[in-house]
Amino acid sequence: MSHIMTIESFDGQVVKDIIEASRRGRNAMTIITKQTIQFALYSGLVLIVIGLLSACNPKQAPATPPPRTVKVIQIKAAHDGQHQYASGRIQAAEQANLSFEISGKIRTLELALGERVKKGQRLARLDAQALELNVEVEKSNLKTAQIERNDASRQYQRLAALFAQKLTSASAVDEAEARLERATAQLSRHQASLAKAQRQLAKASLYAPFSGLITKQLVEQSEVVMAGQPIAAMANPQSQIEVKTWVPSRIHDHLSMGDTATVSLSLIEQSVRANVTQIGMEANQLGLFPVIAQLIEPPASFHPGMSVSLQWDLPSLHSRPVVPLTAIELLDKNHARVFVVEHPDANKTRLKARIIKVGALRETEVEVLSGLAVDEWVVAKGVNLLREHQEVYTAGAHLARYNH
Template identity: 30%
Template sequence: MKSLSVILLSVTSLLLGACDEPAINQSEPIRAVKLFDVSQNAGGNERTFSGKIIAANTANLSFPLAGTVKSISVNIGDKIEKGQTLATLDPVPFELDVEAAEAELGKARSAAAEKEEDFKRNKQLFEKGWVSKAALEQAQYALETALGEVNFKTTRLNQAKRARADAVLTAPYQGVVAEKFAEPNEEVGGGKQILSLDAEGALEVSISVPENVISNLNMGMVATAKFGALPGETVRGRVTEISRVAGAGNVFPVKVSLIEPPSALRAGMSGEILLVTQNAPGEHGFLIPLTAISASENLKDSFVYIFDPASQTLSRRPVIPETVRGNLIAVKGVDAGDLVVSAGVSFLSDGQKVKRITTVAN
């Protein structure tokens, strides 16, 4: 602890001169700060898992009704826009159904009009005492039956129009065509998959975690991803799905969502995910840069600045220093996923609005 005190006192001595400076003028330009993504548990173990990129959202598209495929206007890998026509069925049978339904509805409306005139006539005659009440009731029943037939035929027409519209397959969102399962002139049944569409932008990496490690993973824990398509580069991610049911080989499916994935990445690419597992989250604290921590001379008021991406402001948070590891220090008081300011903390204040320069991955 003595060596830790010396290091912190050295850092603090460089910052004391800032104490006499005037308060920050809010009219000054917004200061840019360098950030560090807290992820590595001081008592954790690094584990690497192989995985494959998948789209965060995938839609399997099909026609709800059977028919003959007339056209498929896209190919695998094509980028498509929301609402774009992707495929069509032969429209002739559906057009004929609409025409037949319209004709039946026309007949039903004509019959209902006749029954309505008959009812009006019988009502007038009944009021004059020229027909019986039973005759009037019979005419009323006939009218109600005819109106019910109109409603039924109207429903049939709406169903035929809906089927005609369903013969055109459109994109539910912007994305990329992942797979193609049918060709023009092919007879397909209702519900048979025609295309698979991956949403553009959002990507995940699917990995398998052994049963002796799965209990050490937590939702939201930070991950580092590496891909052959990006030599020498890393991509940040977070664990967003942990299965409760083991698959083949007693491994558990886990998904890691990539944060701001580069455009070079595609679904189907292989990569590696680095996770820092821990037996007791936060028990040993988390590692942050030495330059991120400020402390008073007696080391009783150590703190860091946490960046809030939503409000673009800083909050001052007390921390408890533990041990130093090179340029990093283990502290208690921060959580995985926190963004701490890693440099220039002597020029900052609680609640200050700032902008980020970059996020430093550990």
């Protein structure tokens, strides 16, 4: 007979003992108390056994996901070669944007698009009633000052002659001399004021700085314009033809005055040589520098305003490492993060994050100014899904070495 009893069988035995005790007249509470004590002891024993079994079989930690497989590439230098290209626009060497030096409302506009004008010809005039009135006022003031100065001069000469004959006092002569000095100073001030008023009035008229053609008309008559606001542009078609372009620093830093470029007009498949005549030293917002090259014997088909391409034959350029745009996580406009693989030949390795300084953008790459060297290996893409010291499998390194 087994001595092991389950909880269910134990509860059934208690009920049977209570019924039997009732038939025999025994105290049922005595039976319940004894059985309860036995049940408590049995339950405690069960809990102890469960605890020991749990201690012998601890929970296993969740399985670590397998390392990710990443594609890696080797950093190479950008070999630009000798040919450097840029786009530009043909323009006349003698050209100008026309604007007033003062603000005002245009009274007359004496120009038209394509009109041929001569040097010194008036092209536009502002409403100058206030300026004209100011000139008249200054002329009147000057006339009054001139009369006062002449009268003071005559008085001084008369008193000086009387003083020589001892017919007047020295104080009278001194007073006349002081009056003459004041009148002379006043006359000089009014002369300067009149000259200033006349210069301002002259600024209300706009004249052609050279003979040429009106190439742009930017305003209409009766418009209000600000000082320095272009109202038209003109060029001298008889002057030399040149090309203006904007180049990045990798070209700008290696250009010199007199360097030769080949200028091509793609629409008619013509090209001509040009010599660099101006190299700007201040970059625009895109980091490009202005360069002007004068065309050598331009054909008749080259006209101002046409777009052209330029090619320079530079002897040598300093090449920098480049990295694909997919391999960087841009932090700001000058810095990015890459993941370097120090042992690309190993089956499994850990990543190392590195901050690099980036330079000029290319089509699908960016120049590396510092932080990364040629021949180092980096993760090619998916860098936003990676973390520092992450364990990965590498793909691409063995294939790259095989192709070499």
